Amino acid sequence: MCTLDGRVAWVTGGGRGIGRAIALELARRGAAVAISARTERQIDAVADEIRALGVAALPVVADALSLADTLACTAAIAGEVGPVDILVNNAGGGTGISNSDALTAAMRDAALFAANVDLNLHSAYRASRAVIDGMAARGYGRIINIGSGYAKRSGGSPAYTAAKHGLIGLTRAMAAQVATKGVTVNCLCPGWTNTQLVDLDAMAKASGTDAAAVRAAIEAENLQRRILEPEELAPMAALLAAPESAGITGQVISVDGGYKV
Numbered sequence: 653m654c655t656l657d658g659r660v661a662w663v664t665g666g667g668r669g670i671g672r673a674i675a676l677e678l679a680r681r682g683a684a685v686a687i688s689a690r691t692e693r694q695i696d697a698v699a700d701e702i703r704a705l706g707v708a709a710l711p712v713v714a715d716a717l718s719l720a721d722t723l724a725c726t727a728a729i730a731g732e733v734g735p736v737d738i739l740v741n742n743a744g745g746g747t748g749i750s751n752s753d754a755l756t757a758a759m760r761d762a763a764l765f766a767a768n769v770d771l772n773l774h775s776a777y778r779a780s781r782a783v784i785d786g787m788a789a790r791g792y793g794r795i796i797n798i799g800s801g802y803a804k805r806s807g808g809s810p811a812y813t814a815a816k817h818g819l820i821g822l823t824r825a826m827a828a829q830v831a832t833k834g835v836t837v838n839c840l841c842p843g844w845t846n847t848q849l850v851d852l853d854a855m856a857k858a859s860g861t862d863a864a865a866v867r868a869a870i871e872a873e874n875l876q877r878r879i880l881e882p883e884e885l886a887p888m889a890a891l892l893a894a895p896e897s898a899g900i901t902g903q904v905i906s907v908d909g910g911y912k913v
Contacts, residue, residue, distance in 0.1 A: 654894035657682035660734045665743035667694030669847035670882045674740055677886035684708035686729040690715050708733050716743035716775035726782040736783040738893045741776035742798045765811045772815035793835035794893045797823050801843040801911045820904055827902035836901035838892050843908025844870045844879045875910030
């Protein structure tokens with residue numbers, strides 16, 4: 653089941669956390685995997701792990717905020733390992749902006765909002781547009797957008813929450829455009845997951861408590877009362893990438909321990 657032999661996958665933000673876990677799972681299923689991110693050391697390490705599984709790997713340094721980098725990355729993947737069959741839009745999180753005395757507080761707030769929506773929503777659109785026409789022309793494609801528990805409810809910052817809500821709309825709209833062409837587009841939503849984004853110490857400092865209290869509070873938000881590991885999302889991603897999932901498109905699927913059910 654879920655064999656990906658002969659397929660080429662591209663995982664953005666693939667140097668750590670959920671991206672790394674999904675990249676390795678796709679490789680175990682036989683796909684050649686390209687991973688992109690800004691940190692060369694991290695993607696090189698993941699590429700070495702993938703090659704150790706006996707499949708091709710291509711690390712590409714690219715900034716998800718840059719259209720030029722996105723297009724160059726797409727071309728590099730096609731030239732080195734072949735056109736992309738599976739795209740995992742995992743790049744996201746938080747980003748800042750350069751400090752400038754010329755920015756008023758309102759201007760800085762607006763710029764930060766725009767930058768974070770760009771990272772968490774527009775980046776997925778840019779990468780998807782770069783590969784979706786080729787997928788449709790070849791009659792096979794899988795796009796998996798990595799959402800969040802905040803894609804369906806409140807809780808995160810306004811920019812992050814708005815962007816992840818928008819990612820669901822993007823998923824459904826793009827799925828409708830290619831539904832008859834062998835291409836599926838789905839959104840996979842994690843909840844609290846053990847990645848660098850879940851910094852218990854930083855969260856404790858911000859809330860004036862301690863890490864143990866923060867952990868207890870966030871564990872209580874899902875039915876299983878725990879923080880999941882990145883590897884727990886990977887099998888669902890592999891299914892959504894596989895030929896067996898041809899009938900699954902435009903869907904929002906959560907692997908989150910029952911987050912806020």
